[in-house]
Amino acid sequence: MEKFVINIGRQLGSGGKSVGEAIARRLGIRVYDKELINFAAEQSGLCPEIFEKADEKEARSLFATLFGYLRLPFAGEDAGCTNVLSSEALFKIQSDVIRDLAARESCVFVGRCADYILREHPHAVNIFVTAPDADRIARLRDRCGCSEEEARALMERGDARRRDYYNYYSSRTWGVASTYHLTVDSSVLGIEGTADFILDFAARKLDMKF
Template structure:
């Protein structure tokens, strides 16, 4: 448990947060939790995984869901809670991980060995990355970025008592345009290393 490290990465769409988080997990040799979370949770049940993918990291739709005495009918909310429980269970077992999204900084807020990071980037860099990665026009890329960031903020702010993308929510907010993907990864790894030393001293 002493060596455990829980790194949570919030990110703006197109900022390169995913790439940075993945590189950090690979270089540290720890679990990388992102899109494959459903595969892990329902291993071997392909039908269920494809069914649940529709509800993953989405918000409950007003008028189509209801709450009764703390219970919810929303598959989106129920899946989110199930995922939170799964992730907390992993953390309780002493697993180290880099978790992207899913209100990670709120989820692990009470865990001692937790580092929360938010990755942003210059608008032009984000647009260029989305255009390059998805073959979209500039207008399409901007519209997709706005849509995704809005949905991520809503999802985050529904479950967390802090605001998505606001500096006070995280330990460290970084603009990936300044040092580039690799430089930012190096910097963050060095920050994590320093935090690890600090954890040991506590």
């Protein structure tokens, strides 16, 4: 079977990560989300904290970017954790990790502009998972143990951060149906049912049997 990738964009609280995990479990492949931070850190020799601070956040100002490049040549041995490194440089490192993984194995990527980074991949399926605000707030409250107001604020901030990150690096529009092969509401079928639905769609698109 040809190597393939399923890229999942998602609204915060939509269950997109859980859907990705269910898909990976059914196919016996790996799902990559936060793990990409550690892989990028290992490949670059930088500490994970740098990537965590830049994770799915829009690029810093031009001043911060230039400041990071100017400081880097004069840093000491612990520079990996103390330097200001441009968000664009961190995105480039993480992009290389994503391309390398996609070239070596079939897998599921959650977020991180993977659909854009792998836009030339011959066997990629790009999905966006959404859900009504009420369902997302309920999921966030259950996950975080917070109030409805706190969950709504968390949801709005998370969506804004992901939208700004995706739009900045991809020059596409986050969450718009035309950006993806399939946009699906996880509240209709639930996590497992949504995973089944996406797998059926992916099998048809890729002309593969899973």
